[in-house]
Amino acid sequence: MSTFYVLPPRPLFGDRLTTFLQTLLPGLDWDMGARTGLADAVADVAVSETDAFLVFRDDLPAGERVARALVDGFGAEEDDEVIEVRAGGRAGETGVQRWRIGDRLAPPSIAA
Numbered sequence: 001m002s003t004f005y006v007l008p009p010r011p012l013f014g015d016r017l018t019t020f021l022q023t024l025l026p027g028l029d030w031d032m033g034a035r036t037g038l039a040d041a042v043a044d045v046a047v048s049e050t051d052a053f054l055v056f057r058d059d060l061p062a063g064e065r066v067a068r069a070l071v072d073g074f075g076a077e078e079d080d081e082v083i084e085v086r087a088g089g090r091a092g093e094t095g096v097q098r099w100r101i102g103d104r105l106a107p108p109s110i111a112a
Contacts, residue, residue, distance in 0.1 A: 002053060002080045004070055007043075008087040009058040014039040016087060016094075067104030078102040 007013050014035025021038075022028070030038070043054040053074060060069040066084065070076035082104075084097045 002051065002076065004074065004076055004080060004082045005046075005052055005054045006060070006066055006070075006082060006084040007039075007054060007056050008085060010036045010039040010056050011058075012087055013042075013056065017042065065104065067101050071101065071105070076101050078105070 008016075011032065014030075014032075014037075017038045018030040018035050021030070039056065043056070046052065046054055053076075055070065055074055059073075060066065061073070064072075066082070067076070070080075070082065076082075078101055080101045082099050082101060084099070086095045086097070
C-alpha cells in the first residue's frame with residue numbers, strides 16, 4: 001500500500017515555503033523560479049525519505065478526477081491512501097482530506 005500526497009500547485013506551495021523561510025532568512029528575495037525550485041526540492045527530499053509519492057496539483061490533468069488521475073498517471077492502486085492538501089492564497093487556510101483510492105473509483109450506487 002502506498003501513500004500519495006496531492007499538494008497545491010508548485011507556485012502556491014513555493015509561496016507557502018517562502019513565507020516560512022522569510023521568518024528565518026529575512027530580506028532574501030525569492031523569485032518565482034526559486035519558489036518553484038523550493039517546492040521541487042522539498043518533494044525530492046520527502047520522497048527520498050519515505051515510500052510516499054508527492055504529486056503537485058499542476059501535474060494532474062485538468063478536469064479529471066483526482067483518483068482516476070493518480071491511477072492512470074502515477075500508478076496508484078485500489079487500497080492506496082491519498083492525503084489531499086488544499087491551501088488558499090498566502091494567508092489562506094490549509095485543509096487536509098484523507099481517503100483511499102478504492103473509495104473514489106467506485107461508481108455511485110443505483111437506488112432501487
